[in-house]
Amino acid sequence: MTDGWNIVVCVKQVPDADDVSIDPETGRLNRSDAEAVMNAPDYNAVEAALELRDEVGGTVTALSMGPPNADAVLRVAVGMGADDGVLLSDPAFGGSDTWPTSLALARGAEELDADVVLGGEETTDSSTGQVPPGIAAHNGWAQLTYVEELEPRPDGDKLVAKRDVEGGYEKVAAELPVVVAMGFGENDPRPAGLHRKIFAEADFEPETWTAEDLGVEDEVGLSVSPTQVGGMDTADPVPREQEVVDETDELAEQIAEVL
Amino acid sequence: MAATSDTSADIEAHDDVWVFVEQHDGEIANVAWELLSKGRDLADERGEDLVALVMGADLDETDIPEQCIARGADTVLIADDPVFEPYRSDPYGEQFRHLVETRKPAVALIGGTHTGRDFAGRVAVPTHAGLTADCTELEMEDGRYEMRRPAFGGDALATIICPEHRPQMSTVRPGVFPAAEPEEGREGEVETVEVVVDEDETMTEVLEREVGDVADITDADIVVAGGMGAEGDFEPLWELADLLGGEVAATRDAVEEGWIEPARQVGQTGKTVRPKLYVAAGISGAIQHLEGMDDSETVIAINTDPNAPIFDNADYGIVGDLHEVIPELIEYFEENEEAIPA
Ligand SMILES: Cc1cc2nc3c(=O)[nH]c(=O)nc-3n(C[C@H](O)[C@H](O)[C@H](O)COP(=O)(O)OP(=O)(O)OC[C@H]3O[C@@H](n4cnc5c(N)ncnc54)[C@H](O)[C@@H]3O)c2cc1C
Ligand SMILES: Cc1cc2nc3c(=O)[nH]c(=O)nc-3n(C[C@H](O)[C@H](O)[C@H](O)COP(=O)(O)OP(=O)(O)OC[C@H]3O[C@@H](n4cnc5c(N)ncnc54)[C@H](O)[C@@H]3O)c2cc1C
Numbered sequence: 158m159t160d161g162w163n164i165v166v167c168v169k170q171v172p173d174a175d176d177v178s179i180d181p182e183t184g185r186l187n188r189s190d191a192e193a194v195m196n197a198p199d200y201n202a203v204e205a206a207l208e209l210r211d212e213v214g215g216t217v218t219a220l221s222m223g224p225p226n227a228d229a230v231l232r233v234a235v236g237m238g239a240d241d242g243v244l245l246s247d248p249a250f251g252g253s254d255t256w257p258t259s260l261a262l263a264r265g266a267e268e269l270d271a272d273v274v275l276g277g278e279e280t281t282d283s284s285t286g287q288v289p290p291g292i293a294a295h296n297g298w299a300q301l302t303y304v305e306e307l308e309p310r311p312d313g314d315k316l317v318a319k320r321d322v323e324g325g326y327e328k329v330a331a332e333l334p335v336v337v338a339m340g341f342g343e344n345d346p347r348p349a350g351l352h353r354k355i356f357a358e359a360d361f362e363p364e365t366w367t368a369e370d371l372g373v374e375d376e377v378g379l380s381v382s383p384t385q386v387g388g389m390d391t392a393d394p395v396p397r398e399q400e401v402v403d404e405t406d407e408l409a410e411q412i413a414e415v416l
Numbered sequence: 417m418a419a420t421s422d423t424s425a426d427i428e429a430h431d432d433v434w435v436f437v438e439q440h441d442g443e444i445a446n447v448a449w450e451l452l453s454k455g456r457d458l459a460d461e462r463g464e465d466l467v468a469l470v471m472g473a474d475l476d477e478t479d480i481p482e483q484c485i486a487r488g489a490d491t492v493l494i495a496d497d498p499v500f501e502p503y504r505s506d507p508y509g510e511q512f513r514h515l516v517e518t519r520k521p522a523v524a525l526i527g528g529t530h531t532g533r534d535f536a537g538r539v540a541v542p543t544h545a546g547l548t549a550d551c552t553e554l555e556m557e558d559g560r561y562e563m564r565r566p567a568f569g570g571d572a573l574a575t576i577i578c579p580e581h582r583p584q585m586s587t588v589r590p591g592v593f594p595a596a597e598p599e600e601g602r603e604g605e606v607e608t609v610e611v612v613v614d615e616d617e618t619m620t621e622v623l624e625r626e627v628g629d630v631a632d633i634t635d636a637d638i639v640v641a642g643g644m645g646a647e648g649d650f651e652p653l654w655e656l657a658d659l660l661g662g663e664v665a666a667t668r669d670a671v672e673e674g675w676i677e678p679a680r681q682v683g684q685t686g687k688t689v690r691p692k693l694y695v696a697a698g699i700s701g702a703i704q705h706l707e708g709m710d711d712s713e714t715v716i717a718i719n720t721d722p723n724a725p726i727f728d729n730a731d732y733g734i735v736g737d738l739h740e741v742i743p744e745l746i747e748y749f750e751e752n753e754e755a756i757p758a
Contacts, residue, residue: 174569256541283567283574284684285549290505290537299619300505300538303530317623322530323445324630324679327502328623335619341685342672383546383581390573392566395710398731401722405741408716409748411732413755415693415714416638416660 161215162272162311162333166206167262167288168199168219168234170227174281195230198277200237200346201339205307206275207238207347213311215272216240219363220265222250222258228363236349236357242364243269249368252379259291264371267296272333273316278303278341289338299331302338426520430582433459434521435489436512437470438531440503442478446632447527449487449595451588454554455525456488456596461556464522465490469515471508473501476608485604488596492604497611502622503531507613509538514612516543521583523561525554528587540585546578550684551586570684570707591634591688591708631663631679638662639691641682641709644669645698645719645738650676652742653697659749660756665689667705683708697738701726718742 176191206217219234221227222245231242245261253261266274274293279286286302293300301318305326308317317330321340349357368374379385402408435455438445452468459466468489470480473496481492493515499507508531516524516539524539526532528550540547552573553564563576563586578584633639640657642650643666650664657664666676668683682689684704694712698719699705706729709715717730718738727733734741749756 172568255537255547256544259537259541279685281569284569285547286533287537287540287547287549290534291541293505294509294538294541300534301620302505302534320530321678322625322627323440324677325625325627327625327627329504330621330623332619342668383540383544384548384576384578386574387562387577388575389567390575392570392573394729397715397729399728399733400731401727401733401735403734405734405736405744406748408718408732408734408741409745409752409755411714412660412693412695412716412745413749413752416755416757 162209162213162309163270164206164209164215164217165220165266165269165271165274166202166217166234166239167274167276167292168203168221168230169196169280170194170221170223170230171196171280171282193226193229195233196277196280198279198281198339198341199230201341201344202275202277203234203237203239204344204346205304205337205339208344209273209307209309213309218243218269220262220269221245222261225365231363232357232361233349235361236354237347238350238353242361244363244365245371246365247367247369249374250377252382253377254382254384255285255287255291256383257373257377257381259288260295261368261371261373261377262288263292263295264373265366266292268366268371274334274336276336276338278338286338289336293336296334299335300337301329301331301335303340304337305340305343307337427580427582430520430522432465432467432521433462434467434469434524434583436524436526436532437468437480437484438527438529439470439472439480440627441501442472442480444480444483445527445529445531445590446595446634447529447588447590450590450593451525451527452484452487452489453596454588454593458523458554458556459490462522467521468492469495469512471495471500471511473498481606483598485602485606486598486600488599488602490604492606494606494608495611496608497613499611499613499615499618502625504618504620504622505535505538506619508535510613511611512539513542515609516545516583524583524585526585526587528589532587536585536587543583544581545583545585546581547585547587548576548578549587551588552592554586554588566684566707570703589688591690631677633663633665633680633682633689634687636663636689637691638693639665639682639689639709639712640695640697641665641667641699642670642676642697642738643667643699644673646670646675647698648673648675649739652739652746656695656742656746659746662691662693667699667702696726696730697742699726700724701729
């Protein structure tokens, strides 16, 4: 492959984690007024995608499934340096759990003829971490998760990853096409360049694909989703004494009490 | 394209509770015992069998099957082949998928480790099973299986149900459920299953694997945890933990700095601990961290910032530099040794 790799990076729009508050009156979760941002771990995925392109050549296309205003996260990725962006948007996607979500993204990646698909470790809203392995499973592709570092081997059509495992690490070589989930915080995402950012915000228009464009109109949405959210409770903070002492000895005495 | 076999049509045909028993090189992950214990309760309530599934190489030379029975399994399924060692997602997913399709479990529990969270989707997607991540409560409510899990970084607790698809799969992070003691002499069946994975068809190759001793902080009665406020120096925390007979833990940020090994990370993407005493030193108290230590009996906070959220989530706190406070605590306990239980 002399003309580089088709690199697709999945980015999700989420409510700003710092803005999700608990309404003191009702005790309910207040996320309606939280600003919509790009999922923090996805910055690591975009950075890894751009580094891969620097090494092997090719293009980086950002891919997101979400409502029409989710084009904002594609603009973030393009501002950082992605070449293009595609939004999967259709009321039919509403209520999708990770099964149809990863199906839609998998078909999008196929449509883009992806050699490598990157995603984040997990999101800050529903944080399942199941979407990247789901994409790989729907397409029957290899996968590499909890990745610390990537080492492309374009000559052999392989991607090698150093991945975090309990008690250490391992290096795994995967055949292309492959889906990668980058570990959160494993690289330093580059800031958007000024000109690129202006282009991304003012001139760039992502393409939008519907469920029908992907041929999945009967396989997405709430009705085909095996899991359903049956209810939501706010997690009550654990009651604590909240006593602040002045002297270390007082603290030590409290500790001694517990021991 | 992977073939999809939709199992939603025959819910009645599915029964039994399965637990994936994670092992690497014959070394069992503790979370497997935690899940067998939880799975035993669920199987009893549902009036079904508890099945342990183990994959690996040369398992017949180990006592893993007997250990699974002692920990509550009625049946142990063994998939024994070199293709399963070391772990890779594609052979594990493929073998597990085959067993699910042919034997039809109703519930499947998988440790929420980097291994379990890696391959679970390769089972759930082709079988169209429901997969619920990071469950912290698993219960039968009026005959319905309910899985509860934190969302929005721990601000909310969502109840997930899976009414029309089987199996109902869940991942559970280490330390969430307690492990039961083994019961020697318990009886059960061991069955070696047909291996359907061929090395020639795998898509991945493990080139290198470096794994040392894995610290286990989930059972500790005393945990001394540090965060970014430790500023690279965990030495005082180790000293205090040694003195009190506890374990050292950390925030994700401190782990990422390389100050301490990842196995000691507490929180949403790390371990859950429930010690009698949790000392949080130089930890701001982010929701993702609190999630892993909220069940501690008593929480002590040491932080230079009086407005750090950790103080709202602690029983006793002191505003101060941990590099001064902890040595003073050490001095106190060296002088008052009788305060430390033997
Ligand atoms: C409270 C709550 C709990 C839920 N629990 C479950 C559950 O246990 N099981 C289940 O199957 N579904 C669950 N869902 C549904 C699930 O949140 C959606 O399917 C969601 O769109 C994708 O899951 P995630 O956010 O967990 O993604 P993750 O798998 O955590 O995301 C990992 C990476 O995949 C990529 N990615 C994920 N979603 C998108 C997207 N829309 N567009 C582009 N890239 C994306 C990103 O790179 C991201 O970093 C839950 C929903 C809610 C509201
Ligand atoms: C998807 C996702 C998953 C995550 N999972 C986890 C997880 O599992 N576990 C986890 O811990 N985090 C997790 N995080 C990160 C989390 O959001 C916080 O960033 C992290 O917990 C903060 O770590 P910290 O308290 O060490 O650092 P900081 O927030 O930087 O706090 C440092 C604290 O130390 C205090 N301090 C500074 N100097 C001193 C001193 N000399 N003495 C005493 N105090 C001092 C400061 O006042 C401050 O309060 C996750 C984040 C995301 C997005």
